Amino acid sequence: MSLLTPWAGFFLLVGVIPPLLLLYFLKLRRRTLPISSTMLWFSSTADLQANSPFQRLRRNLLLLLQLIILLLLILAIMQPRMEGPRGAGGRTVLLIDRSGSMTATDATASGDTRLERAIELAHEAIDRLHPGGLFTSGDGETMVIAFGETAEIIQPFTNSRAQLIAAIDRIEPTHGESHLGEALQLARVYSINTNPDNPDSPAVVPASLELFSDGRLSDLEDQVLRGETMTFHRLGEVDSVNLSVLQLAADRPWESPSAIEVFSSLGNFTTEDRRVDVQLSVDGVVRSIQEVEIPASVDGKPGRRSLVFAPFKLSRGAVIEVALLGEDALATDDTAVLVVPPPRQLKVALVSEDRQLMARLLGGFGLAKLELFTPAQWANREESDAWDVVVFDAVEPPSALQMPMLTLGSAPPSKELKVYGRQEESQVALQSKESHPVMQHVDVDSLFVQESESIQPSESVEVLLEGSRTPLIMAWDEGGASRLHVAFDPIQSTWPYEPGFVAFLYNTIDWLGHSNEALVQQQALPGSMFSFQVGAGNQDVTLVRPDGSTRSLTADANGLVTYGPVDLSGLHVLEYEEGESPGLRRSVLFPSIRESNIRPSESITLGQDSVVATTGEARAYVPLWPWAIGIAVLVLMLEWWIWSNRMGGSRLRSRTNPIGSS
Amino acid sequence: MSRFGQGDGPTTIEDLMGGGLMSRLDRLDVLSRKIFSGKVHGERRSRRRGQSVDFADYRPYSAGDDLRFVDWNIYARLETLFLKLFLEEEDLSLAIAVDTSPSMDWGGPNKLGFCKRLAMSLGYIGLVNQHRVSLFGFDGDGVNPLTSLRGRRRTREMATWLLSLSAGAPGGMEEAMRSIALGRRGRGVLIVLSDFLEPDGYDAGLRYVTGGGDDVFCIQVLAPDELDPASRGLSGDVRLRDMETGEDCEITVTPALLRTYRERLDAFCNGLRDWCTRRGLGHLAIGTDVDMEVLLVEYLRKQGLLQ
Numbered sequence: 001m002s003l004l005t006p007w008a009g010f011f012l013l014v015g016v017i018p019p020l021l022l023l024y025f026l027k028l029r030r031r032t033l034p035i036s037s038t039m040l041w042f043s044s045t046a047d048l049q050a051n052s053p054f055q056r057l058r059r060n061l062l063l064l065l066q067l068i069i070l071l072l073l074i075l076a077i078m079q080p081r082m083e084g085p086r087g088a089g090g091r092t093v094l095l096i097d098r099s100g101s102m103t104a105t106d107a108t109a110s111g112d113t114r115l116e117r118a119i120e121l122a123h124e125a126i127d128r129l130h131p132g133g134l135f136t137s138g139d140g141e142t143m144v145i146a147f148g149e150t151a152e153i154i155q156p157f158t159n160s161r162a163q164l165i166a167a168i169d170r171i172e173p174t175h176g177e178s179h180l181g182e183a184l185q186l187a188r189v190y191s192i193n194t195n196p197d198n199p200d201s202p203a204v205v206p207a208s209l210e211l212f213s214d215g216r217l218s219d220l221e222d223q224v225l226r227g228e229t230m231t232f233h234r235l236g237e238v239d240s241v242n243l244s245v246l247q248l249a250a251d252r253p254w255e256s257p258s259a260i261e262v263f264s265s266l267g268n269f270t271t272e273d274r275r276v277d278v279q280l281s282v283d284g285v286v287r288s289i290q291e292v293e294i295p296a297s298v299d300g301k302p303g304r305r306s307l308v309f310a311p312f313k314l315s316r317g318a319v320i321e322v323a324l325l326g327e328d329a330l331a332t333d334d335t336a337v338l339v340v341p342p343p344r345q346l347k348v349a350l351v352s353e354d355r356q357l358m359a360r361l362l363g364g365f366g367l368a369k370l371e372l373f374t375p376a377q378w379a380n381r382e383e384s385d386a387w388d389v390v391v392f393d394a395v396e397p398p399s400a401l402q403m404p405m406l407t408l409g410s411a412p413p414s415k416e417l418k419v420y421g422r423q424e425e426s427q428v429a430l431q432s433k434e435s436h437p438v439m440q441h442v443d444v445d446s447l448f449v450q451e452s453e454s455i456q457p458s459e460s461v462e463v464l465l466e467g468s469r470t471p472l473i474m475a476w477d478e479g480g481a482s483r484l485h486v487a488f489d490p491i492q493s494t495w496p497y498e499p500g501f502v503a504f505l506y507n508t509i510d511w512l513g514h515s516n517e518a519l520v521q522q523q524a525l526p527g528s529m530f531s532f533q534v535g536a537g538n539q540d541v542t543l544v545r546p547d548g549s550t551r552s553l554t555a556d557a558n559g560l561v562t563y564g565p566v567d568l569s570g571l572h573v574l575e576y577e578e579g580e581s582p583g584l585r586r587s588v589l590f591p592s593i594r595e596s597n598i599r600p601s602e603s604i605t606l607g608q609d610s611v612v613a614t615t616g617e618a619r620a621y622v623p624l625w626p627w628a629i630g631i632a633v634l635v636l637m638l639e640w641w642i643w644s645n646r647m648g649g650s651r652l653r654s655r656t657n658p659i660g661s662s
Numbered sequence: 663m664s665r666f667g668q669g670d671g672p673t674t675i676e677d678l679m680g681g682g683l684m685s686r687l688d689r690l691d692v693l694s695r696k697i698f699s700g701k702v703h704g705e706r707r708s709r710r711r712g713q714s715v716d717f718a719d720y721r722p723y724s725a726g727d728d729l730r731f732v733d734w735n736i737y738a739r740l741e742t743l744f745l746k747l748f749l750e751e752e753d754l755s756l757a758i759a760v761d762t763s764p765s766m767d768w769g770g771p772n773k774l775g776f777c778k779r780l781a782m783s784l785g786y787i788g789l790v791n792q793h794r795v796s797l798f799g800f801d802g803d804g805v806n807p808l809t810s811l812r813g814r815r816r817t818r819e820m821a822t823w824l825l826s827l828s829a830g831a832p833g834g835m836e837e838a839m840r841s842i843a844l845g846r847r848g849r850g851v852l853i854v855l856s857d858f859l860e861p862d863g864y865d866a867g868l869r870y871v872t873g874g875g876d877d878v879f880c881i882q883v884l885a886p887d888e889l890d891p892a893s894r895g896l897s898g899d900v901r902l903r904d905m906e907t908g909e910d911c912e913i914t915v916t917p918a919l920l921r922t923y924r925e926r927l928d929a930f931c932n933g934l935r936d937w938c939t940r941r942g943l944g945h946l947a948i949g950t951d952v953d954m955e956v957l958l959v960e961y962l963r964k965q966g967l968l969q
Contacts, residue, residue, distance in 0.1 A: 045913055
């Protein structure tokens, strides 16, 4: 039992009880009455005391009863409440976790997934909340929210049992992380009651929340309960075994573009070292199987093992799959796929005023074709020529160029950039975004820029190098093509004399040239968006998801198809008809770092409230103050009855004379 | 609601005994379960064998007996001489002892006033029937006697004496009973009017009058305030002060206490009745609110004190 306002009761206790005692004892002034003999009275009181161990209390019974009444009223003011079973009535929100960890098959002995068990429990909750009896259908309303990477209202508040059950049965698993915050926000928004008489002051009626989850929630630290009561139905077994492929990457070696090298990182989420066979497949054909030992997890962090497969020739595009052989509780994270594009040598156009530096550097990159243009030649080129990357070296690029473009020293006309002058004061590099593929292995510590453009980038522009005065390198997408702009002429800096400039230039050409292809080294995660360039003639396309289901999509006028947020990990294939052209493929990696740790939590903490998992029915706080008031009234009636009896209300039956002769 | 324990006693002879009651008492007489020898011939049969016409018994003849009383019919049948014995009619000595201790001057109606009226009625019956009537008032100060009254003309004297009785010092029953028992020159009927709420107990005093051969009758007088204190206004938290001892008893009146008190009172009255019965004494407990005529004509006749 807990008290909502204990201090109010304490002050009342201190302020009321002592005066009552004082008044009571002051009141006890006995009137003196003469009597013929006290002999019988003495023996009567002695007899009464001998027969009642609580005689002293009984003598002050009225005081005792008054104290009980006061204490009960004070208790009512302190608003006691007790956790107890909750029945029908009120507003209830069923929060059903459908994240990746909920696909673990350890919910029941028969191998049901946690999500399937959660749906079963939600059915039972619906049965409890909407029993459907003639007198029990009640006024309770229930809402169903499924959440994972994002939250979705499956069914708004309703008292229709059929609608609720149908909605719950529609819930499908996803492979994203668990984010409870959005689900809580939705529940609160829908819990607002607007008074028709006073629409300006909507009243939020805290709903009762029933959470069906394994407790592996990634955003718990930011969440608090705002008056809601929460029941946590925990799913899953604490001793389940799970190993996973944490990461998968591939690269074509610099010196051998037709070969490929596959890297993977494996994780062990158990407390023991585990041996497992790892299978590498290329387009469904097994290429190798290795047995590796993955160390045990320590302090909740998974044990990691990196695995590098020997490079092999792969001169075409392929789907590479790494799978852990052997069964564990969560099969979804045992496999990771990667779409590797075919090796492709790039065609690059360099537009400059006859400057040699860039031409020499680009000539050393082994490109399929490098063609030099002056600005005039570029303006008069044949439109049918397609280039993988166009480099504008200190010349003003034209507008409306739908090709990946690197501009040096002169910003392209773009709505994303606002050039407001030139920065003639020298500056140095301040902060480099090393995680971006373009800036990897690029040392800018000794970069000194003498003169640069003053540019204000928009929010969608990613600044890759921040100078001490202005942004120096920035990247963005525009017109379906990537753009990268260097805000200074390299000649006006120390960069051409440093090895980092060569690495930057190579990274940039490589990134711009392959930016519309599937990522090889950095995979998408659930929750992200896909975009496919299918050409202007393909309006209706079909996306085949990893579980075999399909989604019909429509391309826009530019032939761009977008899909997302992605909810399943694995291989997504976009099928469309264009002769015999193969479909576009994207791979999505299971978010193993958070979701593969499937050990269910005993409790979850939201702010200061700790919600312990329950295996029984839903609990709720039952207010006890009406009981206290009711008992106080009963005691008051008893006290009145005793008082009236003492004051002469009770009459012993008079006996006719003679007496004592019976 | 009456005031608890408050009541007035008689102040005039008319209060003691009205004319109507007097005329109805003329038909009553005191009845004794024993036959007493008196000083003069009276209207009452005596145990002493005498010369009345009432046959009493036979006894074998012995030398010197009056041959006039030999039953010759029995001699003719049995050839043995038997003498016929006859009862002798004698007067009756009626003694009425009134407790005047402070506990008697209490109650509504007042217990002492009730006893005065009852003593007046009983004494009047005795006087009317030519009995020798003696009255005693007793308390801690001693015994106040009025002895040897006979005949209706002594009624006023008796009434005046009764009106002059007032409550005295507490206690005194034992001493008074001893004094009355020793001072009784003849034997007869002794009626003790008291509440018997003696701090030292009633048995020591009554034991003096049980051995003397008197036909003793104890009339226990209790006020309604004692019989049913709740109905007479006793409630709440009170301090009861004993009129005899001055001792205080603090009580909180509850149904349970009243119930226990009633049980104790019944036990006390039953104890007195059993004590009297075992020793051949008559006993009657009576409330002061009972009608005097009902008491005399019904209760005392049923108890065998009056006829």
